[in-house]
Amino acid sequence: MSHIQTMLPALPPPPEALKRYTLSRLVGRALLGVWLAASVGIFLFVVESWSPEKFTKYGPSFISGLGVTLTLVGISIVLGGILSLPLAFGRMTRIKWISWIAYAYVYFFRGTPLITQLFLVYYGLGSFRPYLEAAGLWSLFKDAWFCALFTFTLNTAAYQAEILRGAIQSVPRGQHEGAAALGLPKSVAFFKIILPQAMIVALRPYGNEIILMIKGSAIVAIVTVFDLMGETRRAFSRTYDFQMYLWAAVLYLVMVEMLRNLWAWIEMRLTRHLKR
Amino acid sequence: MQAAFAALSSIVSWFAGIVDPMCGPIGIFRIFAQDTLLSCGDTGWGDEIAYGFMITASLAICTLPIGLFLGFFIALAKQSQEKSLRLATNIYTTIFRGLPELLTLFIVYYGLQIVVQRVMATLGYEGPVEINAFIAGMVALGVVFSAYCSEVLLSAFKAIPHGQYEAGDALGLHRGKTMRLIILPQLVRIALPGLGNLWMALLKDTALVSVIGLPDILRQTGVAARVTKNAFEFFSIACLLFLILAMVSSLVFSALERWTKRAEAVR
Numbered sequence: 001m002s003h004i005q006t007m008l009p010a011l012p013p014p015p016e017a018l019k020r021y022t023l024s025r026l027v028g029r030a031l032l033g034v035w036l037a038a039s040v041g042i043f044l045f046v047v048e049s050w051s052p053e054k055f056t057k058y059g060p061s062f063i064s065g066l067g068v069t070l071t072l073v074g075i076s077i078v079l080g081g082i083l084s085l086p087l088a089f090g091r092m093t094r095i096k097w098i099s100w101i102a103y104a105y106v107y108f109f110r111g112t113p114l115i116t117q118l119f120l121v122y123y124g125l126g127s128f129r130p131y132l133e134a135a136g137l138w139s140l141f142k143d144a145w146f147c148a149l150f151t152f153t154l155n156t157a158a159y160q161a162e163i164l165r166g167a168i169q170s171v172p173r174g175q176h177e178g179a180a181a182l183g184l185p186k187s188v189a190f191f192k193i194i195l196p197q198a199m200i201v202a203l204r205p206y207g208n209e210i211i212l213m214i215k216g217s218a219i220v221a222i223v224t225v226f227d228l229m230g231e232t233r234r235a236f237s238r239t240y241d242f243q244m245y246l247w248a249a250v251l252y253l254v255m256v257e258m259l260r261n262l263w264a265w266i267e268m269r270l271t272r273h274l275k276r
Numbered sequence: 277m278q279a280a281f282a283a284l285s286s287i288v289s290w291f292a293g294i295v296d297p298m299c300g301p302i303g304i305f306r307i308f309a310q311d312t313l314l315s316c317g318d319t320g321w322g323d324e325i326a327y328g329f330m331i332t333a334s335l336a337i338c339t340l341p342i343g344l345f346l347g348f349f350i351a352l353a354k355q356s357q358e359k360s361l362r363l364a365t366n367i368y369t370t371i372f373r374g375l376p377e378l379l380t381l382f383i384v385y386y387g388l389q390i391v392v393q394r395v396m397a398t399l400g401y402e403g404p405v406e407i408n409a410f411i412a413g414m415v416a417l418g419v420v421f422s423a424y425c426s427e428v429l430l431s432a433f434k435a436i437p438h439g440q441y442e443a444g445d446a447l448g449l450h451r452g453k454t455m456r457l458i459i460l461p462q463l464v465r466i467a468l469p470g471l472g473n474l475w476m477a478l479l480k481d482t483a484l485v486s487v488i489g490l491p492d493i494l495r496q497t498g499v500a501a502r503v504t505k506n507a508f509e510f511f512s513i514a515c516l517l518f519l520i521l522a523m524v525s526s527l528v529f530s531a532l533e534r535w536t537k538r539a540e541a542v543r
């Protein structure tokens with residue numbers, strides 16, 4: 001039996017397959033070129049109208065506006081979350097009139113624009129001034145910031161109630177039955193078995209809702225709250241410098257992207273046990 | 277020719293006047309709000325609000341095809357093999373999904389003005405340039421809509437099995453024909469609920485254009501509220517009109533969904 005004594009010399013690698021210059025590559029390069037040109041144009045524009053005085057004058061107000069936006073959204077998300085609990089259970093209950101009220105509430109707040117609701121509260125509640133004064137609430141409702149908080153809380157409660165309801169109803173029936181078979185009381189079954197599974201389903205919609213609220217909160221600038229957008233508008237009306245809007249855009253983008261990545265990380269972390 | 281156009285437009289406006297749901301001969305305001313603040317004509321605000329309603333509806337309807345068209349091609353580009361194409365479209369969606377709609381609107385409205393002014397200046401025209409608020413609203417909302425739409429369509433594309441494309445190849449169909457005859461009908465069916473949600477969001481976002489001065493529902497009711505001092509009533513009417521728009525479109529969408537599912541087997 002013979003076997004080979006010498007190794008074959010290594011062959012050169014085969015020639016690389018010629019990549020065809022396809023239409024999609026042409027379009028892709030062209031679009032990237034457009035983005036590049038746009039960013040260079042914006043950069044030149046900013047450099048051209050750059051001035052340190054403006055930066056020192058309006059920079060701090062942008063930061064304070066950012067703070068206003070974040071506090072407004074943070075508080076309204078938390079309060080809305082609390083308010084969404086009775087709403088979600090109202091939607092799921094078998095008692096007809098309660099579920100109808102909850103449905104009407106959710107339908108109203110999800111079916112009309114946030115800005116219309118804000119106007120309704122901020123300008124519209126002024127019509128009820130005598131009653132509000134009698135109730136001692138007028139000092140709250142004449143403040144634009146409070147009106148915005150109030151509106152956002154009611155609005156996000158409607159959205160969060162739907163998220164919560166969808167998540168709870170997405171837990172399969174067998175889980176309820178399993179808990180009942182183990183003899184667990186209803187409340188323990190809900191908090192220890194149903195809710196943890198529902199929360200994983202609800203995680204992503206909650207993240208989207210927070211992002212939507214951050215973006216939606218820009219409209220408070222119209223009712224004279226100086227959040228990030230309000231400060232931007234004020235700075236723009238004083239300087240007529242378009243780059244103010246660009247700075248605001250950058251800040252909003254950074255905020256939203258950070259939140260999105262944070263949420264992706266949280267989700268990855270919390271769903272480790274579901275990965276195979 | 278011109279006379280024909282004039283006649284045509286007058287016929288259209290006459291017809292629109294007849295079927296006008298608010299201030300037409302059988303309009304709501306005409307019948308139920310005869311001598312109130314909402315009556316039609318010079319004494320009431322009915323016709324102004326009806327005009328705002330029309331502006332809002334037509335802005336949303338004009339934006340939809342632009343957004344769908346752009347969104348479709350962006351979704352196609354996002355699943356392309358070509359890295360640069362994917363990168364360019366991902367930048368687009370990241371930007372326009374991350375920015376508040378109001379800010380996008382301002383950037384388009386003021387930014388377009390600056391860009392057009394500069395372009396005109398290089399061409400030798402040194403006058404003030406003003407962008408039409410309707411066009412600016414259409415561009416801004418269309419861009420935002422297309423960014424969201426591309427995500428919906430992309431996930432719908434991913435839900436279509438690869439065998440469908442292969443079947444198209446096996447039948448000897450051209451690439452475009454495969455898309456049109458095999459992929460698109462399924463795509464519409466899968467994407468319709470998502471697109472319905474986007475349409476609702478678009479309807480609500482149209483309220484923002486009142487800020488740049490377009491006389492839509494919110495602006496008209498706002499003016500009425502300021503003049504008559506009946507803010508609560510008028511903004512409630514604005515909410516009600518948006519609710520009506522939402523209800524009508526949910527009816528249309530459920531009808532559309534039924535229509536696209538007509539070929540599916542009954543279960």
